[in-house]
Each structure stands twice: as structure tokens, then as C-alpha cells.
Amino acid sequence: VEYVKLAATYSKVNLGQGFPDFSPPDFLKDALVRVLSGENHMLHQYTRAFGHPPLVKVLAQFYGKLLGQDLDPMTNVMVTVGAYQALFYCFQAFIEAGDEVIIIEPFFDCYEPMTKMAGGTPVFVPLRPKAPKDGKLMSSADWQLDPDELASKFSKRTKAIILNSPNNPLGKVYNREELQVIADLCVKHDVLCISDEVYEWLVYDGKKNTRIGT
Template sequence: MSKLPNISTSIFSVMSKLAFEHNAINLSQGFPNFPVDERLKNIVSQLAQQEVHQYTPMAGHPLLLEKIAQLTKEQYQRTINPETELLITTGATQGIFTTIQALVKNEDEVIILDPSYDSYEPSVLMSGGVPVRISLNDDYTPNWETIENACSSKTRLIIINNPHNPTGKTLNVSDLKKLENILEKLPQILLLSDEVYEYITFEEKHISVHTREKLHNRCITASSFGKSFHVTGWKVGYIIAPENLMSEIKKVHQFLVFSVNSLSQAAISQYLDIVLIDEIRSFYKQKRDYFRELLQNSRFELLPCEGTYFQVVSYASISDENDVDFCKRLIKEHGVAAIPISTFYANAKDLKLIRFCFAKDNHTLEAAAKKLCQL
């Protein structure tokens, strides 16, 4: 008997498989196709000759833990204890799964804001919890009154994703104040903040929960070096949480992966000494602006993109098809792969919107845009 009877192959795998079969340009899955920083590759080459190939301590490479604590202080003016409030994970998804397994018990309710990343619900179900899916407004802003009304004595956790995948929206100060008000009224509820695109925002700087002192004792944050440093295949992320919650999370982590790839951790700890975090933002802003410029004369309507490396577009003026069928036809007939937004909703809400990933080299973006402008 399946523990996840209603979970099928992810839409990312489906669309990437179709793209491969039809030799389409793959703007569906969220990974870069351009080279990694040469400085990082050189660090790896040098470290590979050294004795860094055995288990690290369970919580992470000590030097990397210290560097993350420094980074958190520099970026968000928050002081954390690297020994008790920080954990290196095998990517942010593992950190999210581990957190939910540790903190959500049988029949606990977890509020998930749709459209939502597809790992949240299965993680809740595997813990015996009950997912409560709440749709964002059609402009992808949160309706905090609806969210508060969905909370009950059984609510254990609220999950937010900021910057938001798939929509590229970001939360503002008003949003976080309203969230704080909800949590003040309901002290049993914890917050899980998925911030893997924290360094990829554009006009406005990312407002992390790290900057909200009221939330520190109630919140677990998930971050991703894979997203920030264009090394998604390394699967290195981290979570930050208060000691009382982190001690429970570490209990699960030690039996799930024990420790994360040692070479990757050592390389990132050195790379943090030379990389300029603000350059990540400007790099992706150029990508976003260039891709939007390329699509300016297309029939697609481009929605605002405030963060992440995803661009959501409306195809309503092109077709009346549902978004899944449109994406399949886009691959088969026009040679470009995208992700239908309805698959991020529990109720498959179809607003005629699809998502493109612009974390690609310019040649790829140009080739894709040429095809898209012909629709």
C-alpha cells in the first residue's frame, strides 16, 4: 500500500522527458546551463588532492558553519550560534523534509500557500500531518485574513516561500508584520520559511525572516548554495533554527543522511571568502531583463518578476487550452519546454499561466525566444 497514493511523477520530470524526446529547448526545470565560476572549480581541483574525503561532523563542516554564521550576520544583522542553530543539509529540499519529519506529528495541520513547491505536501503526508492548501490571490499576494481563518488548534506549521517559486513574487514588510500578528495570537504555530532564492531579487532587496526578531524563536529557514552559486547538482543547503527546534531536527537528520558531501562543504567554505553575494543579484537581473526584452514582441503577457530565476507569462491571447496541454504542445510543435502553473495548486487552478526558467546562457534564451515570438 502506497504512503503517497495520490503523488505521481513530478511535472518537472514529465516536461524534461518530453523536451528530451522532442529535442526542445528546456526552460522548464530550474537549473543553470552556463559554466560555474572558474574560481570555484579551481578550489575544488585543489581540494580534491587534499584529505577532505571522509565524513564531516553530522551538523556540517565546522569552517562552513562559521562562514554561514558570518554571512547571516553580514546580510541580515542576525547573530546565530553555528554549533546549536545551524545545520548543513543535502540541499534545501532535504532540510525542509527533515524539519517537517521532526516537528510535525500525526494529524498536525500544516498550511501551504498555493501555488507551492511540490515537495511540501509529500513531506507533510509522510509525517502523518494534514496539508491545508490555501491559494494566494490571483496577483500572488497572500490573503492574510484567509490564512488566519484557516488556522486552528491543530495547526502546527505555516510554510512560506520567499522569493516565491513559481511566481517570482516577494513578501514585503507589511506581509511579515501581518504574519507576525497571526503567530502572536497562536503560540503553538511554527513557521518554515523557504528562502532558497534569497540572493536573487531585483528592484527590492529580499526581506528575510532573519530580519524579524519576533520570528526568531518560532522560525526555521531553509537556504540553498545550489541556487545561489549555480551548483544545483552539489545539493548543499542549510537550515537555521532556534536550538530547541534544531535539536529535534538533528535527531532526524543524523539517521537520514548523517553528513553532507565533504568536498562540496570544504569548497564552499573557501569560496565564501572571495565571492561577492551582491553580484548574484545583478547577474540574474541582467538575465531577467534580457529575457523579458527578447519576449517583448511576443504574444505572451509577462507578469512581474521580483525575484527567483523564473518568469511567469500568460498565454491567454494565444490559446484557450489548459496550461498542461498548452505546455505539451509548446514542446512538440514549437520546441520549447515550460512548466504549467496549475500543477502547483491542490485544485489544479488554471489561470492560463506558464513558467520559464531564465537561468540559461544567452544563446539558449535567444533561441527559445525566437521560437516563442513565432506563436
């Protein structure tokens, strides 16, 4: 909240949040208009709290293919009011007083306060810039985790690690080797990985977004 206020006060670019400068695609807006313009009054009733059944079934099929997993729409899929609420639910459900949560810097600005609101303690580990080879310009891919430094942050109190790929604000897309390091540490220490993939479709320059859940 403090940084958002500072950015607004001094008219600076806030790299902690995403501010789209484009409208949703027309096909999405047209589909929404068609649904709301129908005469089916059942579309305007209370629905299942965890997600409208037809919607979660489609999402289970879609993400099941992406993740290579067999997802049960009624137990593995939940629809929330945006990713922010989904993250809040994760922190409230899994983090208890005294738990540590590893947060990779730089990070989306809600991770730290959400950890604290749940009674947890943030433990920070930075992405460090590596000098590009052959005189190339630095890119987000040149920001990397030190595997040993990351491993040193895990303790008996570690409950979760927050993974954000593509990263906000850097845009870094973690490669398979980097994800494997994180996954191996989570398995070794029985730690939950909360994977925030809100920018999963914003991948450029031939990069491939590999999901840690695959």
C-alpha cells in the same frame, strides 16, 4: 511526481521546479578544485554530522549579519545535502500525525508530499492576482495573500506554515508588510514558520529580499 512525469511525457515546461541553464561561477569551481587537489588527507575523512566546524562557523558569521542575529555555529547552523534534505528534516522533526501545515499556492512540489509523509495535513491558501494599476503589465508582485483568508486557515491543529520567498514558481518576493502579517499570525497561534529561501539571491527589478527571520 505525477506532474513531473506529465511535463516530460508531453514536453511541457514544468513550473514546479527550477532548472538552471547556467554553470556555477568559475571562482566556486576553482576553489573546489584547489581544495580537492591538496595533500591534506584530513580533508577526505568523516567529519561532524551537522557540518564541518570551519564551514558552520563561516555560515554563522555570514547569516548572523544578514539576519541581525547572534548565531551559535554549533547549535544554530546545520549543513545538509541540499535544501531538499533540509526541508525533509524540518517536516520530520516538527510535524506529527494530525498536525496541519499551511501551504501557500502555487508552491514547490515537495511541500505537500513531505507534509503527508510526516503524518500532517496540508491546508492550502492561494496567492491571488491583483489587477495592476495604470495599465502596467502584471508582475509577480501583483500576486498577493488575502490577510483575512490566511488568518482563517489557522486553527488549534496548525503546527507550521511554509513560506517560500522568492516564490517558486512565481518569483514573487514578499515585502515587509506581507511578512509582518505572517509573523503576527505565527506569534498569535504559536505556529512555526518554515522559511524556504533557496532563491534568496535571485532578486531582480530593484526588489529587496527581506528575510522573515530578521
